[in-house]
Amino acid sequence: MEIEENFLYTKEHEWVSIEDNIATMGISDYAQEALGDVTYVELPEEETEVEQFEQFVSVESVKAASDIFAPMGGKVIEVNRKLEDTPGLINKDCYGKGWIAKIDVRDMDESTNLMSAEEYRNFLESLH
């Protein structure tokens, strides 16, 4: 299971990478593996205001739909439109081309509610 070292993680298996107040987010390798082939991503509208850990995206695989939660609160400023036609990018490159949304972070202190790569690795081990 691949874990990107410099990213932060949620217990719901979202990752986030924060640079200059902008949080780029997606789902972890563990999550994409568990979901299987992603067939549809219901993206939020840009400009939507979201709270940390609020459901704001839905990812569908062949057999199920899963809620995805905002790892940081703020305004959605960009969504990955490539996922509309090629949702499989999430399976192929979940930490890169399979990113889902960018959020203009409201309160950087919320990052203390997230796990480091090391903590996430331990968290995944605790699930087994």
Added chain:
Amino acid sequence: METSLNNTPLADVHVALGAKMVGFGGWNMPLQYESILAEWEYNRKTVSLFDCSHMGEFMIKGDAVACGLDRIVVQTIVDMPVNTCRYGAMLNENGGVIDDLIVYRKGPEDWMVVVNAANIEKDAAHFRAHLNANARFEDASFKTAKLDLQGPRSRDVLKVLVPGIEQLTYYAFGQFQIAGTPCLISRTGYTGELGYEIYCPWEKCKEIWQNILDNDTVKPTGLGVRDVLRVEMCYSLYGHELDETISPLEAGLDKFIDGNKDFIGRKAVSARPPQRTIGCFTSTSRKSPRAGNKIFDAAGNDIGVVTSGTFSPALQAGIGIGFMSRHSKEAGGQVFFGDEKNKAAAIVAKRPFYKNGSLKA
């Protein structure tokens, strides 16, 4: 993992091959080996092998009418030629579907009935209760394994192992041998592709599985894609489109029912005009309907419920099967699926969704 799950003879083989295992109908079964989309592609274009040993097999000996079998199942069986099989169902006294099943005629008074895995116990109890004293009944489910070889290349693969298999026509079967083991092989399946169901002794199943997989053209496949394939064909799955509260007329089983004979549940079925009807629809996007979603008409009225839904790799869109009020089933009509807050658009479709299968090739 639940410890109470039954294992097929191949459970450890699936794990060794890297399958993701899942509980299904009380059985520990492979969901997928590779990915559902990759396995879909392989089945529709080449040939896949499924372990279906979880399904139930009952052996019945007796004259069709005199032993009571004819009264238990809704389909015509008295005129079936030996070595053919026929799809149908059995009903309770209230006209609800106890199970859908296939009757195989092995001899003039020698029958095999194949039922769903989750229903083996209740089905066996129903047969024991309603067969006459002169019938011989055996639940052979745990002695009989079943492998499904499905896909346009299935005949090419099987004819190397089983000389004469090319002669088998749709819904016919015969007694053959694979590597010296007697097998009953029928030209049937649940995928919409040319294919065979191979019934073999439980203890020989591993050997036969390996014999077939030794052909590099064949790949093992899980139940995940099996469900996608059957929804693309609009085939019913017990517990979704069929159950003990659903009338067979509502479920679209009317064409399998023999209207000229007496069978258990017949009076109740006739006395209850269908209130709704099974239908299918295609999402206008990649968003897929899911079992339990509501169905709405163009005006937003609640007109039914989704029984099965999936993403269709063939259509590159979501597809659904569900019960709808009878007037709303016109193909091409606009419907919506989802809930009151979140509705997605769909178009009523004609069954099956997938029309290019090699089924009758």
